[in-house]
Amino acid sequence: MSEAIVSLEEAREDAYSMPLEDLNPAQAELFEADAIWPYFERLRKEAPVHYCTTSEEFGPYWSLSKYEDIKAVDMNHEVFSSEGAITVDDPDADFELPMFIAMDPPKHDAQRKVVAPVVGPANLAALEPIIRKRVCDILDSLPIGETFNWVDKVSIELTTQMLATLFDFPWEDRAKLTRWSDVATANEESGLIESEEQRQQELLECLAYFTELWNERINKEPGNDLISMLAHGESTRNMDPMEYLGNLVLLIVGGNDTTRNSLSGGLLALNQFPDQMSKLREDPSIIPNMVSEIIRWQTPLAHMRRTALEDYVVNGQQIKQGDKVVMWYISGNRDEDKFENADDFMIDRPNARQHIAFGFGLHRCMGNRVAEMQLRIAWEEILNRFSKLELVGDPVRVRSSFVKGYLELPVVLA
Amino acid sequence: MAKITFITHDGEKHSVDADNGISVMNAAIDNLVPGIDADCGGECSCATCHVVVEDKWMAVVGPPGDREESMLDLNPEREANSRLSCQIPVTDDIDGIVVNVPEFQM
Known part of the structure; x- marks a missing residue:
């Protein structure tokens, strides 16, 4: 399956003709080709809790x-x-990166609590004017009337600046954060790295860089940036280097890939659903709800995975202790039983906020409010400036069944 | 039946009448009280219906349950009287209750 799936029509044919038990949605190529939808549609209808035994990967x-x-x-x-x-991918046993997203209570709770204040309400209020200023500077530098890549010039630039702010990271080196974010979730297939060795090498360089920042901040009074919080936090100050690296990767990827791809996804959605763009121009007060709808429609992380600690029945299916369980947020957000006309992008969708892209429960996205704020400010300022945001070519998507995002979105502004 | 007063962060009071059996969160949502998001729909799994209960009502509503406690515990703005309003059922006993709604839900 999927060797040469390049269009949605082929995907539909393929998804519905294969035996149900052969269906394997965790295939990066299907996400890259934007051809994954019919597979999930069939699963939702015919096997909502489905066991795949055909993934060699x-x-x-x-x-x-x-x-x-x-x-x-x-x-x-x-x-x-x-x-x-x-x-769904198991980490390399020789290069394990402990991070609180991949821990259970009580350790998860203790470590998360150390860094949560950086994206807490008090800090958010302080961040808003800074974010707005940076958004305005980026938008004011964009070319008018010529094609450019929205992903590079807007989505990456804005989220990288934000991340550098949260880390109080040396400004001139901030492009490193983007690179480490990309490398952290890359594999050899993605084209970003040549080998797993290269990936590990680059992440160790990341660790070395951040170790200097740690040493600098541990010797100062506790500050409001993430590094200082980790260095001074009771549950985190004795982390070993790989655990420090793991939590850095978590905060870098969590604060970067996700918002980046939602910033891109919003632009794509408004181009695919031009009536929504008109509606938005008529009533910009819909922006906060649109932000939730963008996150639902995009779902920048397609899945999260859990491991069953005991035998357990989910919706009639017997899951066994030790089994790998993949929660496809991307599919839950297109579930017609929850969202009417779920494939449509509707900026005034009444229950958009109930999307599952942030997850629910203890691991619910910690940076959700910062992400929403960035997207809200970005769209407020975009509408203030540009009368037209036209997608002029096909999007190039990330080859991954985890990070659901874009490499290129060619755009012309007026 | 109970009268519930929500005080938003800017001091505005919203008093609503609620039937027994629903939750304080539902009473807020049904009456469009600002500041309560309730993203998960009332299952104690998102913590976006956080309220701070006035002191004298804490004894009536009691402390958070275990699951609620674990969600509240992750909120940097958690206070001693913090509760998730989806976990407070409306009963005659809470008639007159006053709760404060924080500026931001996490």
Whole structure:
């Protein structure tokens, strides 16, 4: 399956003609080709809790594709563990990066609490004017009337600046953050790196760089940036180097890839649904709800994975202790039983906020409010400036079943 | 039946009448009280219906349950009287209750 799936029509034919048990949605090529949809559509209808045994890459795994099943498992951290791995891909045993997203309570809670204030309400209020200024500077520098890549010039630039602010990272080196974010989730297939050795090498360079920042901040009074919080936090100050690196990777990827791809996804959605662009121009007060709808429609992280700690029945299917369970947020957000006309982008969708892209339960996205704020400000300022945002070529998508995003979106502004 | 007063962060009071059996969160949503998001729909799994209960009502509503406690515990703005309003059922006992709604839900 999927060797040469390049169009949605072919994908539909393929998805519905194969035996159900052969269906394997964890294929990066299907995401890259934007051809994954019919596979999830069939799973939601015919096998909402589905066991795949045909993945040579990841071994056997369960797929949850319905909103309510995903939510129930996400909330049940006592049975469905995050310990050690939170994607369908198991980490390399020689290069394990402990990070709190991949831990269970109580350690998860203790470490998360150290860094949560950086994206807490008090800090958010302080951040808003800074974000707005940076958004304005970026938007004011964009060319008018000529084609450029929105991903590079807007989405990456804005989220990288934001991340550099949260880390109080040396400004001139901030492009390193983008690179480390990309490398952290890359594999040899992605084209970003040549080999796993190269990936590990680059991440160790990341660690070395951040170790200098740690040493600099541990010797100062506690500050409001993430590094200082980790260095001074009771539950984090004695982390070993790989654990420090793991949590850095978590904060870099969590704060970067996700918002970046939602910033790109919003532009694509408004181009694919031009009536929504008109509606937005007529009533910009819809922006906060549109932000939730963008996050639902894009779902920048396509899945999270859990491991069953005991035998457990989900929606009639017997999951066994030790089984890998993949919660396909991307599919839950297109579940017609939860969202009417779920494939449509509707900026005034009444229940957009109930999207499952942030997850539910203890591991619910920590930076959700910062992400929403960035997207809200970006769209407020975009509408203030440009009368037209036209997509002039096909998007190039990331080859991954985890990070659902874009490499290129050619755009012309007026 | 109970009268519930929500005080938003800017001091505005919203008093609503609620039937027994629903939650304080539902009472806020049904009456469009600002500041309560309730993204998960009332299952104690998102913590976006956070309220701070006035002191004298804490004894009536009691402390958070275990699951609620674990969600609240992750909120940097958690206070001693913090509760998730989806976990407070409306009963005659809470008639007159006053809760404060924080400026931001996490």
